[in-house]
Amino acid sequence: MNADTPRREDLQLGREIVGRINELAAISEDPARLTRLFLTAEHRAAAELILDWMRQAGMSAHMDPIGNVRGRYEGERDGLPALMLGSHYDTVVDAGKWDGPLGLITAISGVADLHRLGLKLPFAIEVVGFADEEGVRFASTLLGSRAVAGTFDESVLSVRDRAGISLREAVKAFGLDPGQIAKAARVRGDLLGYLELHIEQGPVLEQENLPVGVVTAIAGATRLAARLTGMAGHAGTVPMQLRRDALAGAAECIHVIEELCRADASGLVGTVGYIHASPGATNVIPGEAAFTIDMRAPSDIHRERAVTGIVHRIEEIASRRQLGLQIDVTHENRTAPCAPWLRAQIAEAIAAEGFRAFDLPSGAGHDGMAMIDVADVGMIFVRCRGGVSHHPDEHVELADADAGARVLLRLVENFRPQTGAQ
Numbered sequence: 001m002n003a004d005t006p007r008r009e010d011l012q013l014g015r016e017i018v019g020r021i022n023e024l025a026a027i028s029e030d031p032a033r034l035t036r037l038f039l040t041a042e043h044r045a046a047a048e049l050i051l052d053w054m055r056q057a058g059m060s061a062h063m064d065p066i067g068n069v070r071g072r073y074e075g076e077r078d079g080l081p082a083l084m085l086g087s088h089y090d091t092v093v094d095a096g097k098w099d100g101p102l103g104l105i106t107a108i109s110g111v112a113d114l115h116r117l118g119l120k121l122p123f124a125i126e127v128v129g130f131a132d133e134e135g136v137r138f139a140s141t142l143l144g145s146r147a148v149a150g151t152f153d154e155s156v157l158s159v160r161d162r163a164g165i166s167l168r169e170a171v172k173a174f175g176l177d178p179g180q181i182a183k184a185a186r187v188r189g190d191l192l193g194y195l196e197l198h199i200e201q202g203p204v205l206e207q208e209n210l211p212v213g214v215v216t217a218i219a220g221a222t223r224l225a226a227r228l229t230g231m232a233g234h235a236g237t238v239p240m241q242l243r244r245d246a247l248a249g250a251a252e253c254i255h256v257i258e259e260l261c262r263a264d265a266s267g268l269v270g271t272v273g274y275i276h277a278s279p280g281a282t283n284v285i286p287g288e289a290a291f292t293i294d295m296r297a298p299s300d301i302h303r304e305r306a307v308t309g310i311v312h313r314i315e316e317i318a319s320r321r322q323l324g325l326q327i328d329v330t331h332e333n334r335t336a337p338c339a340p341w342l343r344a345q346i347a348e349a350i351a352a353e354g355f356r357a358f359d360l361p362s363g364a365g366h367d368g369m370a371m372i373d374v375a376d377v378g379m380i381f382v383r384c385r386g387g388v389s390h391h392p393d394e395h396v397e398l399a400d401a402d403a404g405a406r407v408l409l410r411l412v413e414n415f416r417p418q419t420g421a422q
């Protein structure tokens with residue numbers, strides 16, 4: 001197949017995708033703002049719509065035991081190993097409509113295009129819509145992709161949502177069997193790779209004036225909780241030299257974290273997103289300050305080194321200011337590097353569509369972090385306005401949605417499985 005054969009009108013793919021993005025966004029528990037959580041009536045309605053699109057695209061389609069939607073488009077003959085494409089269709093609360101659905105809908109529209117032309121490839125294509133990536137309802141992310149990767153942790157079934165309903169109960173109430181979740185899993189030899197197209201959720205492509213980019217790695221993250229303890233006292237009577245102000249100490253720590261990350265050119269980012277001072281009164285010296293630290297980097301070694309460095313500096317600050325310090329790691333995710341051979345094919349497809357192939361890491365987590373346990377992972381980012389996401393202002397231009405779709409389709413049509421991998 002010569003991918004340069006003109007066969008569709010300008011923006012035809014983009015128009016179909018944007019139309020479906022809007023159709024799916026209408027399925028929300030709150031008509032005024034987009035919220036579509038795991039194992040709810042809206043999840044069900046969205047799944048039915050997506051299954052319908054998959055069947056129209058020539059795929060066999062079903063819902064798996066964790067609530068993912070799964071479609072399969074056979075290759076030149078039935079039963080060939082599959083290239084898997086996908087993204088998620090759950091949302092955060094008061095979400096944007098592109099985060100997740102863009103990748104899923106683009107994959108379906110791409111397959112529909114092949115189907116319209118009666119084109120069969122030397123491999124199968126499987127499209128998966130993950131039911132839970134955001135982890136809003138059960139505070140545990142990537143439940144859908146972990147089930148597909150075969151790493152679903154059964155103990156999570158006992159976790160309860162805010163209404164006190166356990167995941168096990170919710171799966172049953174949804175009409176699925178929690179005892180069958182292991183059946184959602186694929187094994188490595190079945191899959192030629194996992195490719196995901198997703199909005200960037202950051203401002204880098206916009207700054208580079210590019211519609212798409214090649215993801216190098218999904219950055220790992222370390223989260224820490226720190227607590228400084230000093231001495232509360234009267235804001236008027238305790239001289240400055242005699243104070244042990246926990247909040248002033250925390251301020252110095254925050255400054256140091258920012259300074260260290262800013263001085264690093266490798267993509268290291270650090271954020272203090274929460275702070276609480278007590279007793280918390282205008283005329284009282286803060287006796288205690290608690291804050292969180294979120295550290296991410298495109299490589300684990302780099303992140304670990306940075307975390308060690310920051311903890312060391314915080315210890316210094318606490319000791320100099322005579323503050324008590326407790327600091328703990330509360331969460332840790334390893335980096336998921338995108339496979340170099342998939343990155344190379346993505347870059348080729350981007351260049352063939354007339355764009356500069358530009359590499360960037362993903363600071364946000366994605367289903368690829370789970371899928372890497374069962375397949376090599378590649379990701380394409382699509383520019384989104386202002387880098388805004390997890391917000392109703394999230395926006396992708398029609399031309400960019402179309403560019404992303406053309407890149408994905410070209411990539412799939414010219415896809416070469418890694419030699420020797422199967």
Ligand SMILES: [Zn+2]
Nearest residue numbers: 088099100133
């Ligand atoms: Zn997402």
